[in-house]
Amino acid sequence: MSDFSNPLVPGAGGGGGGKAKKIDPLDRAQLAESPVSMRRVARLFRPHARTVAVVVALIVATSVISMGQPFLLRAVIDDALPHHDVHLLLLAVGGMLAVTVVSQLLGVVQTWLTTTVGQRVMHGLRTDVFRHVQRQSIAFFTRTRSGEVQSRLTHDIAGMQSVITSSATGVASNLTTVVATAIAMVALSARLSLLSLLVIPPAVLMTRKVALVRRDITTLRQRRLADLHSQVEEGLTVSGATLIKTLGAAQAAADRFAATSTDLIDLELRSQLAGRWRMATMQIMFAAIPALIYLAAGLPATAGAMTIGTLIAFTTLQTSIFRPLMGLLDIGAQWVTSMALFSRIFGYLDLPVEVAPPADPVPVQHDRLRGEVRFENVTFSHEPGATETTYAVDDVSLLVPAGTTLALVGETGSGKSSLAGLLARLHDPQSGRVTIDGLDLRDLDPADLSRIVGVVSQDAYLVHASIRTNLLLADPGASEDQLWEALAAAQVAPLVASLPDGLDTVVGARGHRFSGGEKQRIAIARTLLRNPRVLILDEATSALDNETERDLQVAIDRLMAGRTTLTIAHRLSTIRDAEQIAVLDHGRVVELGDHPGLMARGGRYARLVAARETSAREAAAA
Known part of the structure; x- marks a missing residue:
């Protein structure tokens, strides 16, 4: 709007x-x-x-x-x-x-x-x-x-x-x-005031009309400037420059920029000329109005007992009323x-506020939390007024005992990320509830919940600041030793130590200074500082090559140790060791068990594994 x-x-x-x-x-x-x-x-x-x-x-x-x-x-x-x-x-x-x-x-x-x-x-x-x-x-x-x-x-x-x-x-x-x-x-x-009533209004309206012309031209100029700024932002940021280079669209972007800049030449010229006409009109009016007053003061019929001082004072006032x-x-x-x-x-x-904090949150004793997660008949849709066919999560009930791992698998759009988002309370279910140690997430203070549940996603987001600042987002009171311990556990301490500025190295926009695996390790170190009892790994390694994934898996294993973990992965190799594997299809749990049991059953999970192993062999052969 x-x-x-x-x-x-x-x-x-x-x-x-x-x-x-x-x-x-x-x-x-x-x-x-x-x-x-x-x-x-x-x-x-x-x-x-x-x-x-x-x-x-x-x-x-x-x-x-x-x-x-x-x-x-x-x-x-x-x-x-x-x-x-x-x-x-x-x-x-x-x-x-x-x-x-x-x-x-x-x-x-x-x-x-x-x-x-x-x-x-x-x-x-x-x-x-x-x-x-x-x-x-x-x-x-x-x-x-x-x-x-x-x-x-x-x-x-x-x-x-x-x-x-x-x-x-x-x-x-x-x-x-x-x-x-x-x-x-x-x-x-009083006589000259009556004359001013005849002279000033037309003068003001004429000047305003010229000003309105310039206003319209200036509006067009501002909009073209906005287009120019938008093209600069789109083409000269890291993401924009990368996109243009990879698409070979540099010439088209330059032509579009040049066309906008050319439009600005004409608009600037018209704006300046309109401004000059406006100033000329005002100057004419400023000169004409006192001249008419002087004329009236000099005519016998209108002069009366006018003095020079009164005349000069009056013309001064008349000019000041114009603007x-x-x-x-x-x-x-x-x-x-x-x-x-x-x-x-x-x-x-x-x-x-669709996900509102509770008016009276339940107090949490973090040192006594075990981390048992339970989904109880949970139904959720991203669309208001959803029907059964549009549910992202449809009547799901799952129990994840404290300290164990539940892996979610399924095709794209099956509801894996939506289910994980409910555990982080990025959404609230339309029906059912999600609990940790029996506490409904809707009854927890958001600050308490963020300490309990940690998330490492595929797109590790780093703010445009130093590594230190990014880590301290998780624990503002962390000491220098704690920061290095977290980096060591995430297998990234040697990299940070080798940088000229160490912890004070600026990561760049969205962490572009580092590779995908390096960003993930820094994000894992940040999560370790938070020390959550429940962990969500949402496609944490899917964007990485096999070698980088193997290196990162060591850091992920350390992160998962002793924590209740909900993990989502396309690569089934990362979820074979999970105590439970839930296979989702259109928001429903269609299979549940461990890897050997599901493979022996020969159902949906077994077919997924077979299809992906075939794809992996074909990719390796190519």
Whole structure:
């Protein structure tokens, strides 16, 4: 729903120019789909109510104080200079300096307070969204577009910060400036104020029309820039560069990049010309409006008792009302944009937590855990409203005694990983339950469960940091000796010791600095530091060659020692020694036993073994 290439552009705040703004259809659609309650927005600022009140007072005070400038100027021109009144001249000039100094100091305080409130509100939203999204199930991340969550946390919240620190204060400042300036203009000359009512509105609307043209061109330019950035990210990351090289698509990627860059040439030219036309239009208006006022002041019918000081003070005020009026014209678009940003963020905060932590978790004595795992009539589907034909796990009951190994085998899509995910509580079953030592996983605190169940998967994920940092994710309090002991047990200590930076070696994006087997060993060392009672090995060696797998198996055997283990593997050689082997088909357990017994039965398992042994012999012969 988000239009990240069209960021919030606040209107003319504090008398500044700013770009004219039209309502984005995507923002309208967002609000139509997910309306935002102003009461909910106001709740974000409730802890900062006093500060907000002070900011509003400062805005009003700054606008009112600034209005003293033209009256002091009139006093200098009409009274002090013609009559050589030095005392009045000193007072007036001193007052002008005082007005400027006080206005600027109040502006600094206002900016400090506004930014403080904005940053604190944004900090609260950022952390709330981050924590809430972390609580989502794996299903949420599989169905959410890559990068969308990051965009919500960065682009949308950054845009909301602009709403708070620029747009909201800009509207208040523009409104008070326009009102105060209008009052001051009437006080100086009611006749010239009536003339301004005829001259200023058309001038403002004409300038706004030119600004809208530039706004549309700028939007297109921003979108093409977003395309350019996306192509850079896709083509110049490790994964993207590897894909392009292996597909021989370098020329096509370069051509696509060049085409986008060519489009930007035209859009940049049009943007600059439109901007120059806008500046030219504004300059013409800034020159024409005072000229008309001077003309009116010089005509006998409209001059009246006009003084030179009044005329100069009035034209100064008239010029200063031009920009805030343009800013006020943008209030509608700013409002829709602001509410659309809040709608997108609130949409994430309102996501239901599919795998929710218990309100009153059961206390766990980790030193007394045995690690017995039991699946009791478990049924699970990745799709809501599933039928029996779409169950990933269908009425499965299994008992894994403490310290033993259960191996899961079956064709792709048979439900092996789904069953393992239930044990790690990446999902919750629609019916039945999964227990460890009789404790339902849904009654355990997530922190306790992560200490009990450890996972080593096929795609060992390492964060882009040092080896030390990756290991300490499992146990932040681990000592240097404990880190090296875990690395030694995982058969990777010699490799790490040979690196120039040792434990402080940066692993690179997703651990690309190391081979698949090396990454797996580091991941195993990390799991060893966690010291879980229950272990899940999900295709931990399927992506490795035979030699690397044999070397890694030593580390895996050490990891499995004394732990209850649920293992998934395509290579049947890795599961022959399991106390139990469960054969799955379309989410159901169709065979259960040990390797000799299942082979003697001559059923599904025996056929799987025979088929894979034949494939292995054919691959070796080739």
